[in-house]
Amino acid sequence: MDKIVIGRPKIEKHENTYRLTSTLMYDKGTTYDMWFEVEKEYKDYLCDENADAFLIALLSYVIKHELDVEIEGSISSRLYYQLTTYLIPLLCKSFNKRSIHIKCDISDYDFKPNGVGTGISCGVDSFYAVLKHKNFKDKKYNITHLTFFNAGSHGEYGGEKARTLFHKRLDYIKKFCVQNNYKLVTVDSNMNEFIKMNHLATHTFRTLSCVLALQKLFGIYYFSSMGSSFDDICITPVDSAYYDILNIECLSNQNTLFYSSGMEETRLGKVKYISEFKETYNWLNVCIAGNDEKNCGLCEKCIRTMVDLESIGKLELYKSVFDLELFYKNRVKIYGKVLKWSRTKDKKEYYKEVVDTCKKNNVKIPFQSYIISYFPTYYGFKNFIRKLVPKKIVKKIHDYRIKKGIITNDGWLN
Numbered sequence: 001m002d003k004i005v006i007g008r009p010k011i012e013k014h015e016n017t018y019r020l021t022s023t024l025m026y027d028k029g030t031t032y033d034m035w036f037e038v039e040k041e042y043k044d045y046l047c048d049e050n051a052d053a054f055l056i057a058l059l060s061y062v063i064k065h066e067l068d069v070e071i072e073g074s075i076s077s078r079l080y081y082q083l084t085t086y087l088i089p090l091l092c093k094s095f096n097k098r099s100i101h102i103k104c105d106i107s108d109y110d111f112k113p114n115g116v117g118t119g120i121s122c123g124v125d126s127f128y129a130v131l132k133h134k135n136f137k138d139k140k141y142n143i144t145h146l147t148f149f150n151a152g153s154h155g156e157y158g159g160e161k162a163r164t165l166f167h168k169r170l171d172y173i174k175k176f177c178v179q180n181n182y183k184l185v186t187v188d189s190n191m192n193e194f195i196k197m198n199h200l201a202t203h204t205f206r207t208l209s210c211v212l213a214l215q216k217l218f219g220i221y222y223f224s225s226m227g228s229s230f231d232d233i234c235i236t237p238v239d240s241a242y243y244d245i246l247n248i249e250c251l252s253n254q255n256t257l258f259y260s261s262g263m264e265e266t267r268l269g270k271v272k273y274i275s276e277f278k279e280t281y282n283w284l285n286v287c288i289a290g291n292d293e294k295n296c297g298l299c300e301k302c303i304r305t306m307v308d309l310e311s312i313g314k315l316e317l318y319k320s321v322f323d324l325e326l327f328y329k330n331r332v333k334i335y336g337k338v339l340k341w342s343r344t345k346d347k348k349e350y351y352k353e354v355v356d357t358c359k360k361n362n363v364k365i366p367f368q369s370y371i372i373s374y375f376p377t378y379y380g381f382k383n384f385i386r387k388l389v390p391k392k393i394v395k396k397i398h399d400y401r402i403k404k405g406i407i408t409n410d411g412w413l414n
């Protein structure tokens with residue numbers, strides 16, 4: 001296989017929803033109907049005039065597999081220019097891939113969209129993007145719609161399990177939007193089942209492809225930077241967020257302008273900002289333990305957020321979303337972890353900042369926490385052993401675990 005054809009997009013009714021569908025053709029005759037699905041209310045905003053959404057959804061896949069792309073239809077002129085002149089050559093070069101060719105017509109549709117959107121997960125980054133654009137002086141930058149997509153974050157390979165989780169989480173998001181008066185647009189897609197790649201490595205492309213499917217609605221879209229700051233910018237196969245500053249520029253077209261929201265602020269700065277808004281007190285949901293509506297209080301994200309809140313004296317405001325009794329009971333252990341992470345984690349600056357803020361604001365870190373922060377952990381021991389083993393053997397074990405499905409691949413390279 002050295003080429004994939006993206007069939008002309010069309011809009012079809014599917015039960016009570018509408019789908020923007022394209023038939024992909026590859027491997028000499030194999031086909032796959034890829035779709036983006038919206039509720040009836042948003043069907044007129046689906047864009048079948050160009051294939052922008054499908055090309056962006058598939059971008060990481062075609063670069064990874066070194067596939068040329070033939071499009072039955074057109075790509076927006078601005079998008080085509082930015083992709084073929086900057087983004088694709090740069091990514092192919094950075095990931096040691098063959099340069100790929102895009103064959104398509106060019107179009108210049110101007111839909112004059114006036115919607116302003118951002119994704120909502122009720123986490124810190126998404127709340128920051130929402131609240132930052134709530135009462136902006138120039139109203140054209142204020143959010144009109146929140147979005148929630150099934151584009152890999154509920155299960156990177158898609159499937160029914162991921163779709164079930166998407167709907168379960170959607171129930172929570174719907175309740176938040178109803179109670180706080182936000183319009184919500186949802187997009188389901190079966191792109192994940194086709195792409196089958198690591199989510200972190202490809203999430204920017206998957207998410208923004210859903211927005212481009214609705215480019216008749218969104219004139220502006222704020223994409224949360226998910227914790228990456230200007231200091232972290234680099235092109236890496238591990239996480240597309242590290243070069244979002246380039247992605248958002250290159251994936252915008254003449255209808256939809258993307259901004260990377262939150263790059264200007266640290267994680268703690270975002271927590272501080274959102275804690276000024278009452279609507280976060282009963283809805284903040286940061287947990288990665290998969291308990292959905294409840295924060296577990298024990299995973300890294302829960303710990304990080306609770307400690308952030310305590311360092312600025314705001315933790316009590318969040319008593320309905322965090323089990324504070326559990327937090328205070330485990331406070332010595334929790335700060336032990338935070339102190340250790342402030343010395344050892346990849347993102348140790350997150351934790352350094354919160355430790356410094358505790359000191360500045362006289363939030364006492366227990367003495368025992370300093371002691372236990374020097375105890376070895378299982379992962380620390382594992383990393384130590386890993387450093388002693390030759391790299392070739394580490395890679396062999398890694399490849400074996402991917403083959404057996406114990407871990408997923410690292411992104412664009414495997």
Ligand SMILES: [Zn+2]
Pocket residue numbers: 286287288289295296297298299300301302303
């Ligand atoms: Zn948790």
